[in-house]
Amino acid sequence: MIQAVCFDYYNTCTSAVRRGGGHRRTAEVLGVDPAEWLSVLDRTYDERARGGYGSHLAGLRRLCTELGVEPTTAQLREAAELRLATVQADAPLRPETLGVLDALRAAGVRIAIVSDCWFELPLVLPRTPLADVIDAAVYSCQVGHTKPHAAMYATACAQLDVDPARCLYVGDGGSRELTGAARFGLTAIQLRAPDLGAHLTFHAEPDWRGPMVTSLEAVPELVGARELVA
Structure with a gap:
């Protein structure tokens, strides 16, 4: 039973x-190339899903660092909200x-x-x-x-x-x-x-x-x- x-x-x-336009907007807020942003999301999926990238702000910062960009805290917070909205929309x-x-x-x-x-x-x-x-x-x-x-x-x-x-x-x-x-x-x-x-x-x-x-x-x-x- x-x-x-x-x-x-x-x-x-x-x-x-299916990935929509929110990912491009998130990349633009962070100051990274949209294509590179999608590539790093794909490459880091497993580790992120295991919790290896930490909290949302720390994780977003680490992704940006891997792309050679250092966003401000304000940028990270805006990007985190965009990320939440984007994942829901997708x-x-x-x-x-x-x-x-x-x-x-x-x-x-x-x-x-x-x-x-x-x-x-x-x-x-x-x-x-x-x-x-x-x-x-x-x-x-x-x-x-x-x-x-x-x-x-x-x-x-x-x-x-x-x-x-x-x-x-x-x-x-x-x-x-x-x-x-x-x-x-x-x-x-x-x-x-x-x-x-x-x-x-x-x-x-x-x-x-x-x-x-x-x-x-x-x-x-x-x-x-x-x-x-x-």
């Missing part, structure tokens, strides 16, 4: 992530996400968000409607490891007080999260939504051959909560 569901956040609870919630989570919660199923992320998501998620319907949030930058490390799944199961065998994991497959979840004992399900394919992701697992769904709306039925909330 399934007692809990862990959801990846980006590209799963959100629509396909990854809006799927229209069905809240209804799916409401249905699961109404059925007594515990819910966790398990995400690889930098400083943004711990600040953004509490401001979203999801904050009222989840039981736990596991952020890689706080755990000190990214998926597929077992610590991410162990932390989620501990916070949900659930045995891995009683837990589903739903994600698009970034960070090889599905393989990691299955290895830890969760039932892993890939979301292959129509908008996914050219989305921003890191360490995808295109070779996944396990269960899959094309919409989050299929998840409640998998655990017996058949009525979706409108």
Whole structure:
């Protein structure tokens, strides 16, 4: 019997992530080249997601230093706010996400968000409607490891007080999260939504051959909560 569901956040609870113009504006505020800014974000993703770049201002300063720029504190603060707004704009919630989570919660199923992320998501998620319907949030930058490390799944199961065998994991497959979840004992399900394919992701697992769904709306039925909330 399934007692809990862990959801990846980006590209799963959100629509396909695509970088918008906010990144260029952030680079301009910091006084760095926009193309170099995107390159350093890609290059440092893993370390940032493990929490290795510290707080948001310290992390932004370190990225700029690596690009040979020394921004002022005022620039860093403006850039941090832009970064938060940009990440939200790049990854809006799927229209069905809240209804799916409401249905699961109404059925007594515990819910966790398990995400690889930098400083943004711990600040953004509490401001979203999801904050009222989840039981736990596991952020890689706080755990000190990214998926597929077992610590991410162990932390989620501990916070949900659930045995891995009683837990589903739903994600698009970034960070090889599905393989990691299955290895830890969760039932892993890939979301292959129509908008996914050219989305921003890191360490995808295109070779996944396990269960899959094309919409989050299929998840409640998998655990017996058949009525979706409108």
